[in-house]
Amino acid sequence: MPLSSCPDPVPPAPRALPAPRRLLALGAVTVLLATGCAQASGAPAAEPTATASAATAPTTPSVGRPATAAPAEVTVAPADAAVEHNPVEPVVVRADGGELTDVVLVPAPGGEPVPGELSADGRTWTSTADLAFDTPYVLHWSAASGTGPTTTGTSTFTTVLASHEVDARLNVVEGGVYGTGQVLEFTFSEPVVNKEQVEEAVTVDGGGDRAGAFRWYSDTMLRYRPAEKWAPRSEITVSLDLLGLDVGHGMVGNHDLRRSFSTGAEHYARVDNETKTLTAWVDGEIAGTFPVTLGNPDWPSTTGQKVIMEQAPEYLFKASSLDLQPGDPHWYDTFWASNVSRLTASGEFVHQALPSALPVLGIANVSHGCVGMPPEGAKFIHDVFRPGDVVEVVGTGYPQADPDDGYGDWNIPLEHYADEEWKGDW
Structure with a gap:
């Protein structure tokens, strides 16, 4: 037979379609395939397009033979060779002018197929499970159109790379018990640009349902506090729907965060420099x-409400942590402090005073900013109070600690809490 001629296409006999398979969805590329004649040797090849056909049906069917139906046109999303596909976005395969007969989406080089659902009309397949991050996928599909040829296709794509993933940490543990002044802190592994979207992804339930506010201390640190302190003996659940969230610059959250914790009894301590006493309320x-x-005049104690950050029965104190060197008039020998409750990240604590300071308790200030107490007082705060409880210091004549030097958030009026430029008494 000459290369320039082809036999008339013969329509296949009708057949039952196999049960639909489940798959996932990719970016937007359209592929149209059909059986047909080979091109004559030396003839120029056609330019590839988003929608292509391997053969063109005869313009006029042969006399006495039924016309062949056009092949199904199939569109897949994401597009073939797409990169950085968000794993929570479904993969979608659509057939126009026909029905899907098979769809298989698998990670490369191998693995379990991704589940999906076929629409009632058999024309759309949508994946129903999240994909893995930093993973290539291969999509195979086939579609039929009445008496037309079966079309098949394959495309590939890759999900968000590990370098573009974002995770987050929260400063409370599942099932933990905290004081009523506990501040929630989210720390992100990458800078957040879309701050408003991240705030909208946070849900806080319980604790008296005292609607609060957010404050960004940096592009990677977000805090939340209620309008008033949490209700005592209450349950709080915190959720951050981060999975799939674009936080900016193409960085995508790789997990959701859920934590439930509770508050204990209402504890509050007030340290008054005028009377040099600590009064505790339960x-x-x-x-x-x-x-x-x-704190002595050279190392005065900061003022304001401070939240207990951590506690320990013993804690090693070193003068070098204050950049003091031997020979400095404020130098002290390394010692183990007893019944310690941390108030600031920079190093203010409530703890048992050294034996040399016991005679001046209630009389003079001789510490490096800490609240030194008699043994029974330090033990009471350590044993009865807990992280999240508030210790307020007044009357030293010194400003408040920076709110991010620990959890000084309660010193910021709620109406100014979201204003990162607002400065208080620090």
Whole structure:
């Protein structure tokens, strides 16, 4: 037979379609395939297009033979060779002018097929499970159009790379018990540009449902506090829907975050420099008053409400942590402090005073900014109070600690809390 002629196409016999397979969705590329004649040797090849056909049906069917239906036109999303596909975005395969007979989406080089659902009309397949990050995928599909030829196709794509993933940490543990002044802090592994979208992805339920506010201390640190302190003995659930969220510059969240914690009894301590005492309240009732020593004139204690960050029965204190060297008049020998409760990241604590300071408790200030207490007072704060409880220092004449030097968020009025430029008494 001459190369320039082809036999008339013969329509295949009708057949039952196989049960639909489930798949996932890719970017937007359209492919049209059909059986047909080979091109004559030496004839120029056609330019590739988004929609292509391997053969063209005869313009006029042969006399006495039924016309062949046009092949199905199939569109897949994401597009072939797409990169950085968001794993939570479904893969979609659509057939126009026909029905899908098979769709298979698998990670490369191999793995379990991704589940999907076929629409009632058999024309659209949509993946129903999230994909993995930093993974190539291969999509195979086939479609039939009445008496027309079966079309098949394959495309590939890659999900968001590991270098573009974002995760987050939260400063409370699942099932933990905290004080009523606990501030929530989210720390992100990458800078956040779309801050408003991240805030909208956070849900806080319980704790008295006292609607609060957010404050960004940096592009990677977000805090939340309620309008008033959490209700005592309450349950709080915090959710961050980060998975698939574009935080900016193409960085995408790789997980959701869920934590539930509770508050204990209402604890509050007030340290008054005028009387040099610490008064502790439990559920609104005074539970004890103890003499204290505060920071000396060269190392005054900061003022304001401070949240207990951590506690330990013993803690090693070194003068080098304050950049002091031997021979400095403020130098002190390394020692283990007892019954320690941290108030600031920079190093203010409530702890048992050294033996040399016990005679001046309630009389003079000789510490490097800490609240020194008698043994029974430090033990009471350590044993009864917990992280998240508030210790307020007043009357030293010194400003408040920076709000991010620990959790000084309660010193910021709620109406100014979201204003990153607002400065208080620090």
